[in-house]
């Protein structure tokens with residue numbers, strides 16, 4: 083059914099209709115409902131862009147201690163990198179200092195943050211083998227003055243094997259992220275983007291962090307393999323890092339046109355309760371286009387639902403962190 087607003091605005095786009103149906107999906111945070119006068123899709127988008135581009139309207143609390151968050155799921159293509167770079171950019175745009183560590187040889191996070199990652203560039207590989215410090219490897223992102231990234235080059239592809247014979251092989255990243263090393267960069271948040279495996283790189287990320295953020299794609303088989311991931315987290319907790327815990331689950335690539343997306347959402351919420359962010363990331367072309375331009379969706383299309391949803395998700399993470407600390 084085509085809809086027209088009372089002021090004769092054109093049909094609502096398919097994406098927006100889907101958003102309205104989805105209800106809980108973020109990015110449709112409009113002041114005026116679609117059926118009310120003066121609502122147009124363009125006005126809606128402009129309102130969202132204003133919210134994203136004017137951080138002074140939204141204060142995010144700085145955490146009382148530095149939060150190190152590993153973004154992990156051994157399933158490929160579930161939105162780990164997209165979540166890492168967009169959450170990091172959202173927090174950075176809102177005044178918090180953020181360090182992203184690209185721990186995937188594919189180097190996708192480095193690309194999205196506009197950071198050089200050709201072979202030979204100082205990277206996380208040299209950090210892991212102890213040649214350089216984290217601040218020597220950190221490069222300024224084009225996405226925000228508050229955002230730096232330790233890039234991953236293709237050299238990291240051999241690191242899993244090289245690490246096997248090294249001393250304290252599971253704690254190389256933790257040692258590199260010592261409070262003294264991080265004090266040089268002073269980040270409020272550190273996000274570690276993991277590769278799609280449970281190998282030594284992901285174990286290093288889990289040993290170095292306090293929190294795990296698990297992105298779950300709203301698709302068939304979404305929960306497959308999650309048991310194995312949780313068991314690995316428990317093993318790391320028991321033997322290597324007692325302070326590690328799953329703090330956040332984020333549902334990604336939600337498509338309101340499918341019943342399946344709702345089924346997965348309900349199942350994940352039943353299983354993980356309050357750990358699941360209220361914000362759900364919608365499937366959006368803008369989100370997938372942004373890395374091709376060396377950007378996050380927050381700068382590529384700040385008025386898009388994708389940008390708004392990542393802004394909402396990052397606010398939830400920041401506010402939850404603040405609550406946890408005041409307890």
Ligand SMILES: Nc1ncnc2c1ncn2[C@@H]1O[C@H](COP(=O)(O)OP(=O)(O)OP(=O)(O)O)[C@@H](O)[C@H]1O
Nearest residue numbers: 158159160161162163164278335364365366369370
């Ligand atoms: N909300 C979204 N809407 C549309 N496309 C998305 C969305 N989130 C991610 N994508 C696309 O899905 C693909 C996989 O996303 P991403 O690279 O973030 O996943 P990943 O878990 O990091 O993958 P890998 O396991 O390979 O590291 C990418 O092409 C990305 O652009």
Ligand SMILES: [Mg+2]
Nearest residue numbers: 162163186190
């Ligand atoms: Mg990735």
